[in-house]
Each structure stands twice: as C-alpha cells, then as structure tokens.
Amino acid sequence: MSLLVLGTVALDNVKTPAGERRDMLGGSAAHFAMSARLFTKVHLVAVVGQDFPTSYVQFLHRKGIDLTSLAEADGETFRWDGEYKKEDFNKALTLATRLGVLEGYLPEVAYEHRNIPHVFLANIDPELQLKLLHVMNQPKLVGLDSMNLWINIKRRPLLKLMKTVDLFVANDGEARSLSGENNFIKAAKFLRRVGPKFIVIKKGEHGVLFYSDQFMFSFPAYPIEKVVDPTGAGDTFAGGLMGYLSKAKKINKKILKQALLYATTVASFNVEGFGMEKTASLTITKLHERIQQFKKFISY
Amino acid sequence: MSLLVLGTVALDNVKTPAGERRDMLGGSAAHFAMSARLFTKVHLVAVVGQDFPTSYVQFLHRKGIDLTSLAEADGETFRWDGEYKKEDFNKALTLATRLGVLEGYLPEVAYEHRNIPHVFLANIDPELQLKLLHVMNQPKLVGLDSMNLWINIKRRPLLKLMKTVDLFVANDGEARSLSGENNFIKAAKFLRRVGPKFIVIKKGEHGVLFYSDQFMFSFPAYPIEKVVDPTGAGDTFAGGLMGYLSKAKKINKKILKQALLYATTVASFNVEGFGMEKTASLTITKLHERIQQFKKFISY
Numbered sequence: 227m228s229l230l231v232l233g234t235v236a237l238d239n240v241k242t243p244a245g246e247r248r249d250m251l252g253g254s255a256a257h258f259a260m261s262a263r264l265f266t267k268v269h270l271v272a273v274v275g276q277d278f279p280t281s282y283v284q285f286l287h288r289k290g291i292d293l294t295s296l297a298e299a300d301g302e303t304f305r306w307d308g309e310y311k312k313e314d315f316n317k318a319l320t321l322a323t324r325l326g327v328l329e330g331y332l333p334e335v336a337y338e339h340r341n342i343p344h345v346f347l348a349n350i351d352p353e354l355q356l357k358l359l360h361v362m363n364q365p366k367l368v369g370l371d372s373m374n375l376w377i378n379i380k381r382r383p384l385l386k387l388m389k390t391v392d393l394f395v396a397n398d399g400e401a402r403s404l405s406g407e408n409n410f411i412k413a414a415k416f417l418r419r420v421g422p423k424f425i426v427i428k429k430g431e432h433g434v435l436f437y438s439d440q441f442m443f444s445f446p447a448y449p450i451e452k453v454v455d456p457t458g459a460g461d462t463f464a465g466g467l468m469g470y471l472s473k474a475k476k477i478n479k480k481i482l483k484q485a486l487l488y489a490t491t492v493a494s495f496n497v498e499g500f501g502m503e504k505t506a507s508l509t510i511t512k513l514h515e516r517i518q519q520f521k522k523f524i525s526y
Numbered sequence: 527m528s529l530l531v532l533g534t535v536a537l538d539n540v541k542t543p544a545g546e547r548r549d550m551l552g553g554s555a556a557h558f559a560m561s562a563r564l565f566t567k568v569h570l571v572a573v574v575g576q577d578f579p580t581s582y583v584q585f586l587h588r589k590g591i592d593l594t595s596l597a598e599a600d601g602e603t604f605r606w607d608g609e610y611k612k613e614d615f616n617k618a619l620t621l622a623t624r625l626g627v628l629e630g631y632l633p634e635v636a637y638e639h640r641n642i643p644h645v646f647l648a649n650i651d652p653e654l655q656l657k658l659l660h661v662m663n664q665p666k667l668v669g670l671d672s673m674n675l676w677i678n679i680k681r682r683p684l685l686k687l688m689k690t691v692d693l694f695v696a697n698d699g700e701a702r703s704l705s706g707e708n709n710f711i712k713a714a715k716f717l718r719r720v721g722p723k724f725i726v727i728k729k730g731e732h733g734v735l736f737y738s739d740q741f742m743f744s745f746p747a748y749p750i751e752k753v754v755d756p757t758g759a760g761d762t763f764a765g766g767l768m769g770y771l772s773k774a775k776k777i778n779k780k781i782l783k784q785a786l787l788y789a790t791t792v793a794s795f796n797v798e799g800f801g802m803e804k805t806a807s808l809t810i811t812k813l814h815e816r817i818q819q820f821k822k823f824i825s826y
Contacts, residue, residue: 313708408612410731411751431710432732433746443823446733446744451711483826523743526783526821 228267229472231255232358233348235272239307244454250501251282254348257458259291260505261465261492266472269339271295275303275327294336302326315453316430333358344472349373352384369393369468394422395464401427448494448520455500459493466492491517528567529772531555532658533648535572539607544754550801551582554648557758559591560805561765561792566772569639571595575603575627594636602626615753616730633658644772649673652684669693669768677704694722695764701727748794748820755800759793766792791817
C-alpha cells in the first residue's frame with residue numbers, strides 16, 4: 227500500500243571531515259522518500275522555491291516518487307547549512323537555516339491521495355504536521371518525527387500532535403529533551419504516555435531502541451567504518467521503517483523487528499555518501515545483501 | 527577450568543543520584559571475581575591493607591573465591607572515591623584515589639596456581655600486570671583491561687603488554703584515547719594491530735562491539751531502567767566473559783557470542799545495586815532467566 231510523507235525539500239550546504247558539498251538535494255521528506263521508494267509508492271507533500279533546480283525534480287521523478295503534491299511557491303527553497311566535526315559525527319551543527327518558501331506554506335494534498343492509509347510526518351513545523359493530518363481521511367498508521375527546535379519553541383502543538391499519532395521516532399537528544407529523562411527506557415515510557423503506541427529511539431551509531439506496552443527490543447547500528455555525511459540518516463531510517471510497515475498486512479512484533487532491521491540497514495547506506503549519493507543508487511537487492519550481513523553481526 | 531585474576535581490591539566511597547555508600551568492598555579484581563565465580567573457580571591475586579575488614583575476607587571466601595594469593599601488607603587498603611551524575615551515568619568522576627598498599631605491591635602467585643590456563647589482568651598498573659604474566663606458566667588465554675590513567679601515564683608498558691595478550695577489553699573512552707579514533711571499528715582495528723586477537727569495546731548503556739580478524743559482532747546492553755551504581759560494571763562484564771570462556775572447550779564465534787551475552791547480562795545486575803549488592807546474591811539460575819529475556823530483546 228502506498229505511503230504519503232509531509233516534510234521539507236531543501237538545498238543543503240554540508241561540511242564534514244570527509245569534504246564539503248553545496249546546494250545538495252536534501253530535506254526530511256526528500257531523504258525519507260528516497261528510502262521508502264525501495265518498498266512502496268511514495269507521495270511527497272512539500273514545497274520548493276523558484277530556485278529549485280529542475281534537474282532535482284526530474285531526479286525525484288525518475289526514482290518513482292510521486293510529486294503531484296510538491297508545490298512550487300514564490301521565493302527561495304528552504305536551505306540548511308550544517309557541519310559535522312570529527313569528534314562527534316552523531317551531532318549536526320546547524321550553521322544557518324533559511325526558511326524561504328516554508329514561511330507561509332500550507333500543505334496541500336491532491337484529492338485522490340487523501341485516502342492513503344500510511345502517513346509520515348517528517349521533520350517540519352508541528353503546526354503544518356497537524357494541518358496535513360486534518361486533511362487526511364483516517365489513515366491506518368501515522369508516524370511522526372520532529373527535532374529539538376520544535377521541542378523548544380513549539381512544544382505544545384507537538385505534544386498535541388503526538389496524542390494522535392501511532393508511531394513516534396526521536397533521536398537520543400530529542401527523546402531526552404522531550405521527556406527530561408536521561409535513561410532511554412524512562413524516556414520511551416514518557417513518550418508512550420504522551421500518546422504514540424510505538425516509540426522508536428534512534429541512537430545514531432549506537433543503534434535503536436523500540437518500545438511499546440507489549441514489548442521492547444533493541445538493535446545496534448550497522449557498523450560503518452567510513453562515515454561521510456550523516457545528513458538525512460534519521461529520515462532515511464524512518465523511510466525504511468514506514469516503507470516496510472506500509473507493505474505489511476498486519477503489524478506485530480515480528481514485522482516491527484523486520485521493519486527496524488530494514489530501517490537501520492538503509493540508514494547505513496545514507497551515511498556512506500554525501501546527501502543521497504548512496505541511497506539514490508541503492509536497490510532492494512543491495513539492501514538485502516547488507517541485511518544478511520547485518521543479521522550475522524547481531525545474531526547470538 | 528579455573529581462572530586467575532590480578533587486580534585491585536578496594537574500599538569504595540560512592541555517590542550516585544540513587545544515594546551514597548562508604549567503605550564498600552570494591553576494586554577491579556573483586557568485582558571480576560564476584561561475577562566469574564558463577565562460572566568457574568576463581569583465584570584472586572591482590573593486596574589489601576591492615577584496615578581491610580575481616581568480614582570482607584570472609585564474604586569473598588564464602589562466595590567460593592580462592593584467596594590463597596590475596597596478600598595483606600602494612601598500610602591502608604587502596605581507596606577510590608567516585609561520583610556519578612544523573613546527566614551521564616556512563617561516566618565515573620574520580621573524586622579521590624589513595625593507593626595505600628598498592629604502592630610497592632608485587633603480585634605473588636601461589637606456586638600451585640601458576641599453571642592456571644586462564645588469566646585476567648584486571649585494571650591495575652600495567653607494570654604489575656606484566657610482572658604477573660611473567661610468573662605464569664604459558665597460560666592458554668590471557669585477557670586484559672586497563673583505564674585512562676594508565677593509557678595516559680603508562681602507555682608504553684601498556685602497549686608492550688597488549689602485544690602479549692589474547693583479549694583486550696576497553697570501554698568506549700579508553701578505546702578512543704588509546705587509538706585516537708572516534709569511529710569504534712577504526713578504534714577496534716587499531717587495537718587489533720597492537721596485538722590482541724580479540725577486541726571487546728564496552729559502550730556502557732549502548733552495549734558492546736566485538737572485533738577479530740575473522741568476524742565482528744555487536745549487542746545492545748540489557749535494558750536497565752533504574753541504574754543505582756555502575757561501579758564495577760566493566761569488571762563484572764569481564765568476569766562473565768572470562769568465566770564463560772574458561773569453561774568452554776574451544777573458542778569460536780558461537781562461544782564468543784554466548785560469552786558476551788553472559789557478560790552483558792551479568793553486568794546488568796551489577797548496575798542495579800551499590801557495589802556488589804546484586805552480584806553477590808546472584809545465582810546462575812537467576813542469570814539464565816535474564817539471559818532468556820535478553821535474547822528476546824535482541825532477537826530479530
């Protein structure tokens with residue numbers, strides 16, 4: 227079944243110990259879609275400015291991503307300038323953010339896509355996430371991601387939104403700052419009490435913790451020796467998770483574990499190249515090969 | 527087969543968000559032995575001062591730990607005062623260290639114990655670890671632990687020692703400072719090049735990474751919601767690892783994975799109480815119960 231994602235499409239300037247790239251295609255929804263497309267049809271809801279290269283539109287289209295609800299507005303595309311230091315590749319330093327067309331954006335979803343059963347609200351202003359959700363017709367599974375900026379300045383709408391979603395993904399810092407708990411299990415329990423029945427805490431190179439009332443499990447990350455650029459790893463992870471779940475007939479413990487294996491593994495490709503260098507050329511066959519290696523790495 | 531450990535026996539003053547304890551039985555060799563005794567006969571090589579409570583000697587003896595090579599010297603027992611802050615339970619802050627009888631200590635091993643095939647050099651001055659090793663008759667498997675203090679002030683003897691051991695355990699900070707690498711796989715490869723064929727990187731609440739030329743694997747930590755006192759968790763981990771390996775007929779991938787499951791799980795008990803509160807009352811039956819839970823937690 228198909229999957230709809232709301233989030234950002236951005237132009238990124240990124241500096242890492244491995245090098246520097248300018249005007250890369252980025253953004254939470256774009257990274258998510260580049261990953262989820264491996265599993266299902268993805269419908270992208272986002273906005274770009276007039277400066278957005280046609281080549282990037284064509285590129286997303288060629289990857290099979292549906293762009294019916296990709297709006298173009300007067301102004302500049304959202305831009306993010308970030309840096310990663312050698313000492314802590316898990317932490318992105320934001321050098322600059324220019325909202326551009328994100329200011330004043332109201333998500334619009336093509337009428338024929340409002341019944342899509344799987345929805346992911348990738349990182350963007352929680353008020354826009356709420357608006358998108360109001361447009362949709364009782365989706366079966368709604369996933370949500372956010373970031374520290376919104377936790378700090380829009381905590382109230384974010385908490386309101388969390389009450390209505392099924393699955394919440396947070397990185398370690400976000401889980402800790404939302405919950406005020408340093409212990410991940412306590413943090414996960416706090417997030418569960420807020421609303422979502424499935425809590426996924428992404429710990430970067432340390433793997434992932436899944437929490438629900440019925441069960442809890444954890445995987446390490448796929449071991450990557452040469453990290454090039456982690457930008458979008460969390461979105462790529464979420465794309466694998468939701469992509470896998472949207473294909474499943476039902477959601478149970480086994481399916482969730484499989485989905486997180488896929489999510490972890492697809493994210494490992496993302497960090498091996500700048501932007502979407504590695505995920506754009508990824509095939510489900512290559513992904514399966516690495517999943518087999520990963521299973522050996524974590525089996526007991 | 528039996529197991530010999532050299533390390534410290536200490537009196538610890540520890541403060542954590544869960545409370546404070548004074549004059550607790552601690553030290554690398556004591557924590558190691560309290561864990562390894564669940565698997566095999568453990569022979570403790572260490573020194574205490576005249577102030578060391580007889581009740582602690584009796585306590586170790588009652589736990590089945592052989593104290594033939596526990597020396598008593600003139601002076602005070604080694605003391606460690608430490609604190610853990612709520613913000614980072616993974617990191618011990620050393621408030622004070624008093625070497626006491628550790629100064630001038632020369633490890634002596636009872637003659638009949640020099641043929642013991644499994645030896646662990648728990649955290650203590652690397653020059654003492656080297657001396658112990660010279661006394662032993664070609665042990666089959668030698669494991670080594672150290673700490674940042676020795677990495678900083680006795681790097682040369684430590685590296686010399688590493689050339690001669692089979693297994694090296696390091697926590698994340700130690701692995702990084704010894705190797706100069708932030709990436710754990712690069713760090714593990716560096717440590718492997720120094721000498722030991724098995725490298726174990728303990729990442730606290732984030733689990734463990736095992737590295738050898740033939741294979742690499744990783745487990746998350748057993749999830750503990752109420753951490754009380756992590757002191758000795760690394761030694762308890764090492765005790766489980768070496769204890770399990772010393773009982774195995776041969777060492778292969780499967781055995782190493784099992785040993786690390788046991789190591790991780792026994793360490794999870796340690797952090798749930800001050801000092802040895804939880805490990806002293808632990809039985810192999812209780813350990814097996816938690817291992818079953820842990821397997822569910824990490825199975826895919």
